[in-house]
Amino acid sequence: MESRKRRNTFRRDYQLWIMIFPAIIVILLFNYIPMYGIQLAFRDYDFSQGLTGGEWRGFAYFQQFIDSYLFTDLMRNTFLISLATIVLGFPAPILLALILNQIRRKRMKQLMQTTVYLPHFISIIVLVGMLNVLLSSETGVVGHFMKALGLGHINLLASTSTFIPVYVLSDIWQHCGWNSIIYLAALSTVDPQLYDAAKIDGASRWQTIRYVDIPALIPTIIILFILSMGNILGTGFEKIFLMQNPLNLPVSEVIATYVYKIGIISNQFSLASAIGLFNTLINFVFLYAMNTISKRMSETSLF
Amino acid sequence: MLGKGETVVEHEYTRKRVNGKELMFRITLAFLCAFIFLLVAYPLYFIVIASFSDSTLVSTGKVMFIPKNISFFGYQEIFKDMRIWTGYRNTLFYTVFGTLINMLFTLPAAYVLSRKEFRARRIIMLIFVITMFFNGGLIPTYLLMKGLGLTNTIWVFILPFSVNVFYLIIARTFFENSLPQELHEAAVMDGCSHFTFFFKVALPLSKALVSVIGLYYLVGHWNDFFTALIYIRDTKLQPLQIVLRDILLSNQVFSSGAGTGGDAGGYAQRYADQIKYGVIIVSTLPILLIYPFMQKYFEKGVMIGSIKG
Numbered sequence: 117m118e119s120r121k122r123r124n125t126f127r128r129d130y131q132l133w134i135m136i137f138p139a140i141i142v143i144l145l146f147n148y149i150p151m152y153g154i155q156l157a158f159r160d161y162d163f164s165q166g167l168t169g170g171e172w173r174g175f176a177y178f179q180q181f182i183d184s185y186l187f188t189d190l191m192r193n194t195f196l197i198s199l200a201t202i203v204l205g206f207p208a209p210i211l212l213a214l215i216l217n218q219i220r221r222k223r224m225k226q227l228m229q230t231t232v233y234l235p236h237f238i239s240i241i242v243l244v245g246m247l248n249v250l251l252s253s254e255t256g257v258v259g260h261f262m263k264a265l266g267l268g269h270i271n272l273l274a275s276t277s278t279f280i281p282v283y284v285l286s287d288i289w290q291h292c293g294w295n296s297i298i299y300l301a302a303l304s305t306v307d308p309q310l311y312d313a314a315k316i317d318g319a320s321r322w323q324t325i326r327y328v329d330i331p332a333l334i335p336t337i338i339i340l341f342i343l344s345m346g347n348i349l350g351t352g353f354e355k356i357f358l359m360q361n362p363l364n365l366p367v368s369e370v371i372a373t374y375v376y377k378i379g380i381i382s383n384q385f386s387l388a389s390a391i392g393l394f395n396t397l398i399n400f401v402f403l404y405a406m407n408t409i410s411k412r413m414s415e416t417s418l419f
Numbered sequence: 420m421l422g423k424g425e426t427v428v429e430h431e432y433t434r435k436r437v438n439g440k441e442l443m444f445r446i447t448l449a450f451l452c453a454f455i456f457l458l459v460a461y462p463l464y465f466i467v468i469a470s471f472s473d474s475t476l477v478s479t480g481k482v483m484f485i486p487k488n489i490s491f492f493g494y495q496e497i498f499k500d501m502r503i504w505t506g507y508r509n510t511l512f513y514t515v516f517g518t519l520i521n522m523l524f525t526l527p528a529a530y531v532l533s534r535k536e537f538r539a540r541r542i543i544m545l546i547f548v549i550t551m552f553f554n555g556g557l558i559p560t561y562l563l564m565k566g567l568g569l570t571n572t573i574w575v576f577i578l579p580f581s582v583n584v585f586y587l588i589i590a591r592t593f594f595e596n597s598l599p600q601e602l603h604e605a606a607v608m609d610g611c612s613h614f615t616f617f618f619k620v621a622l623p624l625s626k627a628l629v630s631v632i633g634l635y636y637l638v639g640h641w642n643d644f645f646t647a648l649i650y651i652r653d654t655k656l657q658p659l660q661i662v663l664r665d666i667l668l669s670n671q672v673f674s675s676g677a678g679t680g681g682d683a684g685g686y687a688q689r690y691a692d693q694i695k696y697g698v699i700i701v702s703t704l705p706i707l708l709i710y711p712f713m714q715k716y717f718e719k720g721v722m723i724g725s726i727k728g
Contacts, residue, residue: 125538131613132531136543139528139582143547146579149563150555156562212455218448228452230714231459237706239642241660242699245667249469249695250462257465260480289459321444354645358668379558380649392556400552 157390170386177390186374194370194395197356200284202344208292210333213299214325232293244358247286248273274363283359302336303329338410342417345406371395470494470696478692492690493697503698505655506662513576513658514640520581521636526629528582529590530617533598547584557649564650575650576640576658583639586632593628594621630716634709641706659702666698 126133153168157177160170181187212232219225238246251272253259262270272278306328314324353372360368371391379388411417469477473488481487497503532540554560569575598621606616622629644660651657 129537129613132534132537135527135613135617136531138524139547139587140543142524142578142580142582143550143584146560146563147550147554150559151553153555153559153562156559215448215451215455219452224452228456230711231456233714234463234707234710235459237638237642237710238703239644239660239663241644241663241667242703245663245695245699246462246466248667249692249699250465252692255478255692257469257480257483260483263480289462293459320440358664375557376649380561385558385562389556389558392558396553396556 154393156386157393159386161385177387178394180387181391181394190369190371190374193367197280197283197370200280201287204284205288206344208288209295210299210337212292213296213303214329216300217303235290236294240354240358243286243290244355274361276364276367279364279367299333299336302333306332338414342406342410345402466696466699470700474690474693493693496694497697497701502662506657506659509656510641510659514637517577517640518633518636520577522633524582525587526590527617529587530594530621532591533594547587551584561649570650571653573656576646586635590628590632593625597624627716634713634716638706663698663702667695
């Protein structure tokens with residue numbers, strides 16, 4: 117009886133199965149098989165035995181990474197870059213959304229939005245290329261501005277002290293506008309009666325921002341903050357990789373770029389997998405911890 | 420009489436005081452907006468004017484706000500450079516073909532997962548969502564691609580990760596909210612199958628969604644550099660982004676050499692820079708051209724996504 121019913125729903129839904137079939141195959145093949153391959157972090161890589169056929173080594177590769185002389189540098193660099201990105205990059209779109217939300221003239225607002233969203237669509241290569249030509253101390257426009265302001269010659273791209281500021285500020289430049297959309301969406305759902313009530317109470321626009329707009333954003337802020345904490349060691353690979361040069365390498369080598377170099381370039385697959393997994397686990401611990409804290413304190417949480 | 424005059428003055432004074440506060444706010448707001456606008460727009464504007472101004476004037480800081488001694492030397496060099504056009508052709512192919520496959524795999528699946536009567540939808544959804552939080556990492560994925568023989572083929576741009584789970588959820592939410600149950604029931608009464616309902620009813624009703632998802636995928640393919648960096652060695656298959664890296668960044672060594680070197684180095688560097696400005700424009704132009712028309716859809720996409728997010 118039960119099995120016939122099941123067969124009937126399958127016959128009824130066979131077209132649905134056909135429609136979802138490619139997606140299932142693609143997800144299983146390209147997402148789940150690599151997950152199964154994570155065990156490479158605990159095994160030797162044996163070319164003849166395939167992805168999971170090598171000898172079991174336990175935590176040997178993790179130990180090798182933790183003992184290596186690069187370990188502290190990599191952890192520090194990754195952590196500092198992420199932290200700077202969160203500390204400076206997280207509040208920026210919130211402020212921008214609050215500012216944009218205050219613009220009353222519709223066309224003005226539209227112009228501002230069009231402008232600030234635009235950099236999001238520039239490719240990372242082009243962005244880093246722009247940094248290279250604009251920040252050049254000899255020929256770049258920023259170099260000329262700095263000379264005019266008497267700040268002298270600093271090669272912003274090849275110095276250990278300016279790498280993180282340049283990285284973070286250009287990241288804000290590129291994505292702040294785009295990231296503000298979600299906050300603008302949250303602000304657009306504020307009940308207009310609240311604004312009217314605030315006006316009747318004689319609230320100035322500063323006070324309206326403080327007591328109406330910001331509280332309306334809190335749930336969105338918390339969720340996005342938890343998510344960004346879950347990425348504390350998740351610095352993007354591409355931009356850092358492209359911004360690296362021998363002079364800034366002491367501060368710009370992060371876990372992701374190191375995994376690429378020892379894995380893809382020098383073929384130490386097991387060690388690279390172990391480092392990658394180590395990174396993922398730390399991210400997950402942070403995500404989980406932040407989620408728990410937020411659940412206790414504000415009853416807003418991801419899971 | 421005097422008293423009357425006084426009240427008028429007082430009245431105006433209070434009104435002005437309220438306005439004063441409001442005026443302060445407006446001035447601050449206008450100032451902030453102008454500052455943000457310049458901060459975002461100026462670098463873009465500068466690259467445009469630098470790409471067709473005389474390179475000597477640009478490199479010595481004489482060109483700041485208006486183009487001077489217009490010269491199209493950079494663009495002439497770019498049009499002669501075959502690498503760029505091969506890259507353009509490859510990227511165009513990967514983008515068009517890849518986006519088609521993306522849409523063909525994502526939209527029907529999203530439709531299926533939006534159907535309440537589809538019994539496996541919860542478990543399949545779970546399988547999909549897990550991939551947003553966990554992945555195998557770079558190395559196992561790389562070895563898989565190698566094992567499948569996808570490295571150094573055009574397929575590596577098209578097949579892997581052709582279903583983006585985040586966009587799938589956006590599409591599913593959209594279908595759930597915009598296709599009323601009664602509509603489907605009425606269609607079934609008329610003998611409409613899922614295939615016909617999807618193509619004849621669901622898709623035509625979801626033009627905004629299709630544009631949003633299509634554009635997200637399209638921009639993703641156009642700007643994708645990672646795939647080629649990891650999986651492609653064959654120069655004939657290199658997309659535009661890799662060619663851009665060669666032109667914009669791999670000349671880094673040369674660039675710092677020129678900075679410290681003599682006049683000859685500086686001379687070559689000036690021309691190299693003008694080509695770079697031009698290349699930035701030429702490679703970003705297609706995205707910039709569709710951008711203004713699609714901006715409202717982009718925003719809509721984020722909004723649709725944020726409902727569930």
